[in-house]
Amino acid sequence: MNWNKLTEAGQIEEIKSLSKEKPVLIFKxxxxxxxxxxxxxxxxxxWQTSDNEKVEPYYxxxxxxxxxxNQVAREFGVPHESPQVLLIKSGNVIYDNSHFGISYADLMGKI
Structure with a gap:
């Protein structure tokens, strides 16, 4: 799995823009x-290598x-949890889960 590292606030807008073309996964x-x-x-x-064509993963x-x-939580309107996944499509969160609710099958089923 080739994670993109989310380290700067400016990347949030990039993620929103990218998610209009391809879903984006953020793993907190x-x-x-x-x-x-x-x-x-x-x-x-x-995670399969081919999944990288379906979704862009951020860590x-x-x-x-x-x-x-905290800024990700505010921008996407999803209360912070840890661990947590957010699946973003067209700039909006279409799926989120945390802890042991994080499921590969559920995530891929939402794409």
């Missing part, structure tokens, strides 16, 4: 949380970028 990950690591592992183990390190995570 806490590097100090075992549940977050497990959720991320479950997602990445099932947000919550420990290093907490204020950016």
């Amino acid at each position: 990950h806490s590097t100090s949380c075992s549940i977050s690591s497990m959720s991320m592992d479950r997602l990445t183990r099932k 947000l390190d919550l420990i290093a970028n907490r204020e950016l995570s």
